[in-house]
Amino acid sequence: MVTRIVRDVAQQAAQRAARGAVKKATRAARGVLGLAGERMSKVDTAWLRMDSDHNLMMILGVWTLRPGIAYEALCHRVEERLMKYPRFRQHVVEDAAGASWVDTPDLDVRQLVVREKLPRSRKGGAQAALQARVGELAMQPLDRRLPLWRIHLVEGYDGGSALIVRIHHCIADGIALISVALSLVDGGAPPPQRKPREAQGPEDWIADALLKPFTGLAVKALDAAGDGAARSLHLLGDPHAGLEGSVELARLAWQVLSDAGSLLLMPDDSKTLLKGQPSGRKRVAWCEPLPLDEVKAVGKALNCSINDVLLSCVSGAIGQYLLGQGDDPAGKEIRAMVPVNLRPMDQAWKLGNHFGLVPLVLPIGLDNPVERVYEVRRRMNELKGSTQPLLAFAVLTVAGLLVKPAQDAILGLFSDKTTAVMTNVPGPRDTLRLLGATLEQCMFWVPQSGNIGLGVSILSYGGHVQFGVITDAALCPQPQKIIDAFAPEFAKLSWLTLMLPWGEE
CATH class of the missing domain: 3.30.559.10 (Chloramphenicol acetyltransferase-like domain)
Structure with missing residues (x-):
């Protein structure tokens, strides 16, 4: 018994020494190559x-x-x-x-x-x-x-x-x-000062990339995951949660397994003109901003969130575009990967990537705007409490360890079953100025990975909502036609909302 314990301790010590030697050798090699950083x-x-x-x-x-x-x-x-x-x-x-x-x-x-x-x-x-x-x-x-x-x-x-x-x-x-x-605009400020971090060893990145998102502050940033998931994930940082915590951890374990299965077994998207082999030539379009107060009013009348309303209009615009191209969207739906923030906003200045991805299926085949907005609301509610953003973050972390062919194979899990990448970000409420000039319009697009050929961006700024699209020319040579359908889709939903009976349950 004592011999085995001594042997185990010796082996652990040897392993620690080997890891230390590797770290020292890596630092030395980096110094010789001039890669200090x-x-x-x-x-x-x-x-x-x-x-x-x-x-x-x-x-x-x-x-x-x-x-x-x-x-x-x-x-x-x-x-x-x-x-x-x-x-x-x-x-x-x-x-x-x-x-x-x-x-x-x-x-x-x-x-x-x-x-x-x-x-x-x-x-x-x-x-x-x-x-x-x-x-x-x-x-x-x-x-x-x-x-x-x-x-x-x-x-x-x-x-x-x-x-x-x-x-x-x-x-x-x-x-x-x-x-x-925002640090560039008039009145902005440079970032806070911080001490440079030491180079990360193999065990450091595991702690940073896989464990920290499950603790304290980062959990609170999971707005889209809902309170239930946040409470459950917080238990991972509290080993003394007791019996109730054990029950919650068991529920969380089941949730993780279920979400992992959902990610791995995602069905293929409906076949549309927007899905295929990209050419590498890009087209960009955007519309005139919509008043945010009008979007809020429609959402309040329908008991839906602003996101529900906007995503419903996006779905309708894509459906109308496909219909105009002779690709009937009836009965079809497409999947969009939506980034979810995984860190506190007051830490954003530290840069790096700290977000997960959640797959949202857009009901492009529903023609009735009211029916469509309620279907979007239902699907968004189903995503609350999901651990899929954290699982997707873990997948990206593991992919970063691998050689490019293996990384491409892993990330193909997302791109092959996805038609679009879509972001919906709240920007500044007030109108900004840069070098004395008024910042009138503000737009941005995140990249599409793999074979994804459609990017959709929704950004609120200065009391308005800006909608933009970036497409691959081989899959959608005229993205302005999608853009041109966005405002009419919102107008239809707004008009139907006004037609609803008021003052009744």
């Missing part, structure tokens, strides 16, 4: 490696400003605010073990903030020209010798200026980047 998390590494010939992992943003702003003033503001974040001064260096963030020598802000003018468009005016340029830049790779972001100042756009922002997803997710972008 911070290790990239495994989740961020997965996003770095996810670029393909038909989908680049860039988050795209467009701001329209009036009056125009000066190039030198913009460069100064970016250097003063944005480049205070280390990630925006660093480029990426890959090695056998993953990737690192390394300070870029002799970096000049003018390498990253570029100025351009749009060609005169004979059809569609300035907005059509801007949309065409955004589509081109969506498939223009970023130079990996420099930090993985660019800001394009479009001068003389429609009596003002436009900014096209491209940021690689490995830097941060959309929620974090909105927080970062």
Whole structure:
């Protein structure tokens, strides 16, 4: 007995010594190669490696400003605010073990903030020209010798200026980047100072990427998961929860198994014109903003959330587009992957990717707007309490450990059964200004991975809701037709809401 204990202790000590030796050797090798810097998390590494010939992992943003702003003033503001974040001064260096963030020598802000003018468009005016340029830049790779972001100042756009922002997803997710972008506006501030972290070892990233999302603050950020899931997940951080906790943990274990099965056994999407092999040529479109108060009023009258109303209109717009292309949506539905934030908003400035994904099936085949909004509400309610966002985050983390072919195979689980990636993000309530100019419109799109060819973005800003679409040209060459159906779908729902009997149960 004593001999076995001694042997086990000796083996554990040898294992710890071996791990320490590997860490020291890795640090030494990195020093020789000049790779001093911070290790990239495994989740961020997965996003770095996810670029393909038909989908680049860039988050795209467009701001329209009036009056125009000066190039030198913009460069100064970016250097003063944005480049205070280390990630925006660093480029990426890959090695056998993953990737690192390394300070870029002799970096000049003018390498990253570029100025351009749009060609005169004979059809569609300035907005059509801007949309065409955004589509081109969506498939223009970023130079990996420099930090993985660019800001394009479009001068003389429609009596003002436009900014096209491209940021690689490995830097941060959309929620974090909105927080970062707000540091640029008048009255914004650079990020808080923090001590640089030590390089992560193999056991460190497991704790950071797989365990921390189940504890305390990150659980509270799971707004879409509902209170029940939050209470259950909190138990993982409390080993002394008692009998009641044991029951809840058992329920949670069953929930995790059930959600894992649902992810693995997702049925294929309905076949539509929007599903197929992308070409790598992008098209972008957006609509005039809708008043947010009107959306709230419709939701209140129907006892639905703002999200229910907007997602119903998206479903209707996609259905009407397909019908117009001769692809009858009756009886069909498509799956959209929706990002879910997994961290407190006050930590967004730390960047990185801390979000999960939840699959939402859109009822594009329901023609009746009221029936459709209630069906969306029902499906959204079913997702409350789900642990699927955390499971998806874990899948991304594991994918970041693997070589690219194995990573592609794992991520194919999501892309092969999905038609769209859809984001719905609340932006600033008040109208913002940049360098004295009014920020009139604000849009962004997250990338589509694998063979997904449709991205849908809903962003509220300044009391309005902005709806935008990015598509692959081979699957949807005219995304403006989807956009043009969005406002009429909301109008139909609003009109039918007014026709409902008032004052009755």
